[in-house]
Amino acid sequence: MRADRLVSLVLLLRQHGRLSATALAGELEVSTRTVLRDIEALSAAGVPVYAERGRHGGFALLPGFQTELTGLNHDETLALLVAGSRRGAHAFGLGPALASAMRKVVDALPESSRAGAAGAVRRLLIDPETDLLARWLVAEELPDTVVAEIRRAVFAGHRLRIRYAAVDRTPKWRTVDPIGLVTVREQGYLLATHSGEDRTYRLSRVLAAEELAEPAERPERVDLGRVWQERSTRFRTGGDQVAVLLRMDPARRAELVGTALAVLGEEAGEDGRLRLEVTFQDARHAEWALWQLAPSAEVLAPPWLRESLRRRAAAIAACYGEPSLSAVVAVPGPEQG
Template sequence: MRADRLVSLVLLLRRHGRLTAEALARELEVSTRTVLRDIEALSAAGVPVYAERGRHGGFALLPGFRTELTGVSHDEALALLTGEPVFGLGPALTSAMRKVVDALPDDHRAKASDAARRFLVEPETDLLSRRTSIEELPAETMMEVRRAVLAGHRLRIHYAATGQEPRWRAVDPIGLVTVRERGYLLATRAGADRTYRLSRVRAAEKLPEPARRPPQVDLDRIWRERCAQFLSGDHIAVLARVRLSRREELLSSAVAVRAEEAGDDGWVRLEVTFQDLRHAVWALWQLGPDAEALTPPALRAALHDRAAAIAARYVNPPAADDG
């Protein structure tokens, strides 16, 4: 751990030129006393670090000094550039911190930067309404998917669509997206856009032939377009007032949340999407008087008719039992 910290300290000085002990301590998440001990250790090891006193003082390296760090793997570089421990890159991200910034060769850096553009982490547009449990994918399967995406090769996946038995299909991978700890493979199949949940991929195999896809990719734009297409299908958009204490219950049943506005009266206005009118009626009915559907009128009418039917059922005492 200390060796990693010493390397990080040198790279911080390389990048920023001069930093105070306090700034280094914040970056490294240690005490200033530890930073001073590390500075002494670097000096004793022959690293030309020196202190500058005064108002704008701090620690710096002699001009022209460059670290020679080796062993930066492709996965480490990719993990650092994507910035999140996703797509099976968690261990690589830990080992890559700051190391790649100073040491990656120019050609390697260019390749890793291009690869990183094919991963989109936590975009603003979301197919789901809430954070859910982390979905696990076997490491070998995830590695094969990732290899195909980065190499630009076609991919065979054994995929289990909702309500169907798993079957093999060949796709042209475009990129990987993670949203609220759910992973998606964006691809085309026979020229048609396809979005696959990674948790439903049972197995994967990178094929030798190249994928049919553009050389450049704007993954954020593609994801927004696919989300818009998903939400514009048979889904129903609902504007509702919900008591703040019941907000999570409504979100847990919605397909997506499009807008939210908190009020000062303990209520919140939500624009949410449901699968259809029946789904919306069921979700709002569960909340009773703690929620009110504002639009669409068809939803208000359906809730009114259901409430009226229930009220009529209970307006009189139950009929006497003749038996």
């Protein structure tokens, strides 16, 4: 760990020219005391790092230690740097490793390419944390030790014990044969088999993991794209799906189609509204999705879903039926005026 950090420290100084101990500590996610100890270790090892005093001072390196990376044209270099700005690596716990790799790549570029690539990549933004409506894209919190253990088992081809917390169930241990890892919209999944049956586990619900020495029972070669597609298809067509008949404003049809599993039937009504039959993953999915579309969509069937939405609407209406005490504005009396 310390050797990697020392390399990263040197690369940061090479790329930025001069950085304070506080800035280095922030980049390396360590304390300033650790940075100062690392600087001493580098100096003792003969690395020409020196301190500059003053308001704009910090630590810097003497010129040198340049290893050029050849064979990359401008577009290839830019593509690699853009890939490093994506947050997909977070789903597999590889964010720090990716940042370290990007520093090494940038440092190894020829001087003529480095400045141009760095300037160009600042003109591109991939997957910002919010959309145009300022809605935050929440990344899953994944313990590094758990994800690292899962990665090791996947790459080594070993069986894996995981303590998994399925939705609305008590967490329990199970032994699985890992096949691969998939990330979709910043959510990570472990594809595996359990007692010979296909299983897909959400990484954020794995509370603990232990790589076993026993070899995993899995094929030598795997097409993860095909496996994921097959499992996605089974997920959409099986389980506790709910079929819903509704009528809605055509202007919001795209929103409905974007969240429903499938559209089974559709026709235009005389009142200009659409009449559709769609399916959802389960009851909770159906109620959530159709509540987002209210009042532009009205459930016609099944009756239990219509009643559930009616109760929710009544509860909201009751909540806002009377002004709250905090909403009452006091009018100043004559003695205050």
